[in-house]
Amino acid sequence: MTRTILLSVWLALTWLLWSGRTEPLLLASGALSVAVAIFLAWRMNVIDAESEPYELGARPLVYLPWLLWEIAKANLHVARVILTPSLPVQPRLVRIRATQKTDLGRVILANSITLTPGTVTLDVRDGTLLVHALTRKSAEGLESGEMDRWVTWLEGSGEDR
Amino acid sequence: MTALVDAASWVLLVFGALTCVTGGVGLHRMPDFYSRTHAGGLTDTLGATAILFGLVLQAGLTLVSVKLLMLAFLLHLTSPTATHALVKAAYSRGLKANEVEAGDGVSH
Numbered sequence: 001m002t003r004t005i006l007l008s009v010w011l012a013l014t015w016l017l018w019s020g021r022t023e024p025l026l027l028a029s030g031a032l033s034v035a036v037a038i039f040l041a042w043r044m045n046v047i048d049a050e051s052e053p054y055e056l057g058a059r060p061l062v063y064l065p066w067l068l069w070e071i072a073k074a075n076l077h078v079a080r081v082i083l084t085p086s087l088p089v090q091p092r093l094v095r096i097r098a099t100q101k102t103d104l105g106r107v108i109l110a111n112s113i114t115l116t117p118g119t120v121t122l123d124v125r126d127g128t129l130l131v132h133a134l135t136r137k138s139a140e141g142l143e144s145g146e147m148d149r150w151v152t153w154l155e156g157s158g159e160d161r
Numbered sequence: 162m163t164a165l166v167d168a169a170s171w172v173l174l175v176f177g178a179l180t181c182v183t184g185g186v187g188l189h190r191m192p193d194f195y196s197r198t199h200a201g202g203l204t205d206t207l208g209a210t211a212i213l214f215g216l217v218l219q220a221g222l223t224l225v226s227v228k229l230l231m232l233a234f235l236l237h238l239t240s241p242t243a244t245h246a247l248v249k250a251a252y253s254r255g256l257k258a259n260e261v262e263a264g265d266g267v268s269h
Contacts, residue, residue, distance in 0.1 A: 017231070020224040068210075075207035078199055079180065082187035090261040091196050114241035117202035120195065121245055122252045132248065132258055134199040 003052040008038055050104050055156060063154045070147070071116050074138070078117040081135060090136045098127050099148055105155035112147055170218035177211030184208055193259045194251055198244055205240040209233070 015030045041047050049055065081088055100106045106129075110121040113131055118138035123130040133139035180203055187200025213233045220226045 014231075017224060017227045071206050075180065075203055078187070078203055079183045082183055082190060082200060082203075087190055087192075089192065089196055091193070091258060092260050093258055110245065111238075111241040114245050115202070115206060115237060117199050117206060120198050120202075120248050122195075122248050130252075132195045132198075134196055 003047050003049075003054070004038060004042065006054055007041065007047055007052050008034055011037055049102075050107075053104055056154065057156070059154050059156065063150060066150060067112055067115070074116045074118045074141075077137060078134060089134055092133055092136075092139055093122070094131050094133055094139050094142060096129050096131060096142055096145070096148065098124070098129050099152050100127075100155050102155060105151055108154065109148060109151040112151065113142065116147075166218050166221075170215045173211045173215030173218065177208050177213075177215060180204070180211060181208035194256060195248060195258045198248055202240075202244065205236065205244070209236050 011034045012030070015034060019026065019030065021027075041051075098106050098109050100109060106124055106127075110124055110129060113119050113121045113129065118134045119142055120132045121129055122132055131139075131142060133142060184200050184203030184205075187203060188197050191197040191200050210233055213229050213236075217226045217229050220229065
């Protein structure tokens, strides 16, 4: 129930920000759209801890800047590799452990790795990620496990949910 | 003040455009399929983000800026998903990755 209410608030807020209109007719149609969207989501049974993970609290607001900074650094590394005439790539496959307890945590880790240029997640199996790394430096950054620790922290206590 | 914001905005726009071009160059230069996806990542992440933030500075404190920020957020959710779908399909079909053993290649 909490998740349904939260989702309604998010949808209403999103609708308001996208439209920016406050005429009664448009507000009514917005409310109707939110109601229909909530009904469909409830019918499809997708209102759960994966679509509305409020247990994460404010931690994403700390994780996001760190991730964006990592992405910026990796971008400059890959850009330098591309622009170096000898194209110094050392592609390799590496397996790393994902210490997250929930599927949501593993998805966040896998997507964060893919989002970072120089590393792409190929496969997720039994708490192990198969990652393609462009250079030795990319692979070493991954094997240090820093991102894994960050996502495990982001996931929180991870009680059964 | 306006001139300063304008200058920052243009720096971001030009930087983003250069990053996108670098990503495009990388797509052509990389040796195999998996390596090419890394080059595409440049255009997806830093290129798009820098351009969108440059546009936010142009739009100022308006609803347009909110939409641009939502766009940046959505891009950061959808682009890794699309990239993962591509490489996962290639990997499942048995496309081998060119691997360079540690110590080979040019180190730096």
